[in-house]
Amino acid sequence: MEGISKRYGGVRALEKAELxxxxxxxxxxxxxxxAGKSTxxxxxxxxxxxxxxxxxxxxxxxRFAAPADARAAGIACIFQELSLVPDLSxxxxxxxxxxxxxxxxxxxxxxRLLAEEALARAGAGDIHPRAxxxxxxxxxxxxxxxxxxxxxxxxxxxLDEATSALTAADVAKVFAVLKRLRAEGLALLYISHRMHEIxxxxxECTVFRNGRNVESYKAGTRTDAEVVQMMIGRxxxxxxxxxxxxxxxxxxxxxxxxELGWGGRLRDINFSVRAGEVVGLGGLDGQGQRDLLLALFxxxxxxxxxxxxxxxxxxIASPAQARSAKVGMxxxxxxxxTEGLMLPMTVRENLSFAVLxxxxxxxxxxxxxxxxxxxxxxxxxxxxxxxxxVPVGALSGGNQQKVVIAKWLMRKPRIILLNDPTRGxxxxxxxxxxxxxxxxxxxxAAILFYSTDYDELIGCCDRVLVLYDGRIVRELEGSGITxxxxxxxxxxxxxxxxGAAA
Amino acid sequence: MSEMTTERQxxxxxPKFLHGVDPAVATAxxxxxxxxxxxxxxxxxxxxxxxxxxxxxxxxxxxxxxxxMMLVILLGQIDLSVPWSVAVxxxxxxxxxxxxxxxxxxxxxxxxxxxxxxxxxxxxGVAYLRIPSMIITLATNAVAQGLMVVYTxxxxxxxxxxxxxxxxxxxxxxxxxxNAVVIWAIIGAVAVFLLTRTTxxxxxxxxxxxxxxxxxxGVDTRRxxxxxxxxxxxxxxxxxxxxxxxxxxxxxxxxxxxxxPAIAAVVLGGTSILGGRGSYLGTVAGVILITLLQxxxxxxxxxxxxxxxxxxxxxxxxxxxxxRTPPVR
Numbered sequence: 087m088e089g090i091s092k093r094y095g096g097v098r099a100l101e102k103a104e105l106x107x108x109x110x111x112x113x114x115x116x117x118x119x120x121a122g123k124s125t126x127x128x129x130x131x132x133x134x135x136x137x138x139x140x141x142x143x144x145x146x147x148x149r150f151a152a153p154a155d156a157r158a159a160g161i162a163c164i165f166q167e168l169s170l171v172p173d174l175s176x177x178x179x180x181x182x183x184x185x186x187x188x189x190x191x192x193x194x195x196x197x198r199l200l201a202e203e204a205l206a207r208a209g210a211g212d213i214h215p216r217a218x219x220x221x222x223x224x225x226x227x228x229x230x231x232x233x234x235x236x237x238x239x240x241x242x243x244x245l246d247e248a249t250s251a252l253t254a255a256d257v258a259k260v261f262a263v264l265k266r267l268r269a270e271g272l273a274l275l276y277i278s279h280r281m282h283e284i285x286x287x288x289x290e291c292t293v294f295r296n297g298r299n300v301e302s303y304k305a306g307t308r309t310d311a312e313v314v315q316m317m318i319g320r321x322x323x324x325x326x327x328x329x330x331x332x333x334x335x336x337x338x339x340x341x342x343x344x345e346l347g348w349g350g351r352l353r354d355i356n357f358s359v360r361a362g363e364v365v366g367l368g369g370l371d372g373q374g375q376r377d378l379l380l381a382l383f384x385x386x387x388x389x390x391x392x393x394x395x396x397x398x399x400x401x402i403a404s405p406a407q408a409r410s411a412k413v414g415m416x417x418x419x420x421x422x423x424t425e426g427l428m429l430p431m432t433v434r435e436n437l438s439f440a441v442l443x444x445x446x447x448x449x450x451x452x453x454x455x456x457x458x459x460x461x462x463x464x465x466x467x468x469x470x471x472x473x474x475x476v477p478v479g480a481l482s483g484g485n486q487q488k489v490v491i492a493k494w495l496m497r498k499p500r501i502i503l504l505n506d507p508t509r510g511x512x513x514x515x516x517x518x519x520x521x522x523x524x525x526x527x528x529x530x531a532a533i534l535f536y537s538t539d540y541d542e543l544i545g546c547c548d549r550v551l552v553l554y555d556g557r558i559v560r561e562l563e564g565s566g567i568t569x570x571x572x573x574x575x576x577x578x579x580x581x582x583x584x585g586a587a588a
Numbered sequence: 589m590s591e592m593t594t595e596r597q598x599x600x601x602x603p604k605f606l607h608g609v610d611p612a613v614a615t616a617x618x619x620x621x622x623x624x625x626x627x628x629x630x631x632x633x634x635x636x637x638x639x640x641x642x643x644x645x646x647x648x649x650x651x652x653x654x655x656x657m658m659l660v661i662l663l664g665q666i667d668l669s670v671p672w673s674v675a676v677x678x679x680x681x682x683x684x685x686x687x688x689x690x691x692x693x694x695x696x697x698x699x700x701x702x703x704x705x706x707x708x709x710x711x712x713g714v715a716y717l718r719i720p721s722m723i724i725t726l727a728t729n730a731v732a733q734g735l736m737v738v739y740t741x742x743x744x745x746x747x748x749x750x751x752x753x754x755x756x757x758x759x760x761x762x763x764x765x766x767n768a769v770v771i772w773a774i775i776g777a778v779a780v781f782l783l784t785r786t787t788x789x790x791x792x793x794x795x796x797x798x799x800x801x802x803x804x805x806g807v808d809t810r811r812x813x814x815x816x817x818x819x820x821x822x823x824x825x826x827x828x829x830x831x832x833x834x835x836x837x838x839x840x841x842x843x844x845x846x847x848x849p850a851i852a853a854v855v856l857g858g859t860s861i862l863g864g865r866g867s868y869l870g871t872v873a874g875v876i877l878i879t880l881l882q883x884x885x886x887x888x889x890x891x892x893x894x895x896x897x898x899x900x901x902x903x904x905x906x907x908x909x910x911x912r913t914p915p916v917r
């Protein structure tokens with residue numbers, strides 16, 4: 087791959103990235119969240135097409151318009167999220183893209199043989215091809231996924247966090263399979279956050295940062311500390327407002343969680359947020375941070391444990407209860423396009439949507455009161471719009487995000503939950519949001535803030551809770567919030583080395 | 589700045605009086621004029637006030653029913669229980685009329701209440717039990733049909749409409765203006781107010797656009813959906829009451845011819861079948877358009893089969909014409 091670039095809106099996900107993968111080698115890719123690893127793989131697998139640059143396969147330039155093209159060229163992908171259909175059998179799933187046919191009908195016998203062979207190659211010969219995928223435990227499904235990728239007889243196999251759901255025994259099995267495949271001459275691309283896995287498996291490593299490949303090196307020639315250093319880089323592009331000194335106050339925390347849990351996804355969550363405090367949620371993507379915010383906001387059903395507001399137990403079973411005057415909670419959701427806004431509706435309608443009950447009498451909207459509040463907010467947040475009656479979808483990403491935030495600020499919330507509010511927006515707006523957060527905290531709000539950007543957590547937060555696998559594994563405070571501490575606790579490196587030593 | 593210029597461009601291309609009018613609504617009104625012009629080739633009486641008023645009167649029955657349908661479609665749902673909600677409304681009102689003077693008074697409210705009951709079942713099914721609206725409304729339609737067959741024993745009911753029902757459907761309080769048209773105008777005005785000025789209306793549009801975003805904004809989305817279905821049931825039943833008044837009695841299949849026209853009128857009026865977008869003015873245009881089309885086809889003495897074919901083809905053609913305006917992304 088040469089000089090591959092990909093833009094999403096105004097954001098460069100990949101910038102002139104280069105990568106050379108050789109047959110018979112296992113190539114590991116490392117990088118933080120949002121470093122461009124996933125985008126790179128999506129380009130290779132034909133899921134997205136690059137804006138510039140070219141891909142060479144055996145020295146010939148190739149272009150993939152669709153995943154099927156990449157498949158035909160011998161590139162198979164195993165993604166982090168499972169792509170199996172739960173209600174079909176293992177064999178059906180393995181052959182789903184191109185089942186063997188006889189007279190136009192699926193040849194079930196040939197399909198079962200094919201599946202058996204693929205499962206054997208994946209080292210999972212104990213899985214019956216006729217079993218339903220839904221009946222298999224998660225780790226077995228992952229093995230089926232690998233078998234499915236192998237069934238198309240690929241020459242390049244890409245594994246994106248493919249072992250994150252596996253037990254240690256299964257990981258060992260997968261590694262044996264991968265090593266055998268390497269011996270068979272396949273090129274393997276391996277993405278993982280687990281450093282020791284990479285050390286065990288990889289022949290070569292490439293580190294990505296901010297959409298660029300930083301360095302490639304032979305496995306074993308760098309120490310873990312050096313690799314972490316490469317992943318972080320030394321680019322501070324964001325400016326943060328100063329953090330005030332905090333004095334201890336005796337008031338009960340505005341928000342407190344005791345033993346909060348949700349199925350297997352959240353466990354033993356204990357923390358508290360005081361008025362005037364900005365608390366960050368850190369860790370790798372998808373370790374339960376989103377679930378935690380949704381659980382607090384009353385979206386998830388079947389949560390256990392206790393949530394206290396102002397020191398008193400509160401039952402929050404729906405967003406309507408969460409936003410009530412007694413609780414005063416607001417959630418800035420993760421995806422503004424599907425969760426925060428109604429894009430075709432106007433700026434006015436979006437801004438006042440969460441506050442309609444306060445600008446109406448007996449269900450009839452008081453347009454003047456509505457307009458006053460909106461004007462106030464548009465000015466406060468400096469939302470750039472051609473008017474309040476244009477569709478909110480016509481605004482830039484940063485201004486859309488401001489509308490999402492403004493819509494909740496209109497309720498004057500006391501507890502503000504933010505789910506990655508700066509994703510995909512420009513630097514200028516980001517800085518405005520940082521300053522806004524600090525102003526809100528100074529005015530007495532309690533803020534819980536999840537971000538995938540470590541710089542932000544360091545710059546904005548008084549404390550950071552690092553989550554791993556649905557648990558809070560570490561709490562960093564004040565000057566203890568450093569990139570090194572964040573990354574090492576996010577990767578759970580210390581715990582793993584401790585576990586290995588014990 | 590660039591946003592501002594791109595925003596203004598489409599408006600500049602339209603004549604001034606059309607500023608702010610949805611292109612789909614404008615197209616629907618243009619089609620009405622076209623149909624009238626086409627009809628006047630057959631008979632000059634097509635443009636006479638008497639004929640137009642008569643069409644408006646016929647249209648008001650459909651208009652009342654389509655108002656409820658529009659509310660449900662704006663939510664991104666559909667109400668297929670219209671045929672038998674209409675029939676239940678008409679038949680139950682007539683049935684109540686048989687019970688002496690008290691029945692006479694309560695006939696209309698009772699008919700509407702029965703429709704609301706059907707809507708309530710639909711609403712609970714869709715909002716709380718998460719059954720797809722296409723399934724649950726079809727099921728309640730079948731149940732309503734079964735109940736009515738049991739009640740009448742399979743024959744057309746003998747009870748006749750009350751004087752009040754007849755007066756609402758055929759009388760005229762204002763000289764020259766049929767009461768049915770006045771009723772549609774009142775219901776339409778209430779609907780416009782509901783959709784544009786109330787939290788309920790705002791929530792309906794919000795849910796239709798992004799139910800998830802509306803829910804996360806703290807709106808009780810389930811209650812709104814349920815209320816919308818109840819209103820739809822009530823208006824269907826009220827349409828049935830008017831139709832029974834118009835024909836002096838209720839009939840088994842009186843609602844059958846109102847399902848497709850109601851949906852078509854709403855969608856032809858520019859309301860997105862996926863929900864979240866549309867104006868009541870468009871529905872008015874759609875209702876008149878459908879009524880005129882039916883009328884012209886019958887004036888042309890087209891055989892029934894040909895009428896059905898042309899009717900269906902025209903609806904599909906018009907939907908292709910403007911029913912698929914690209915959504916804002």
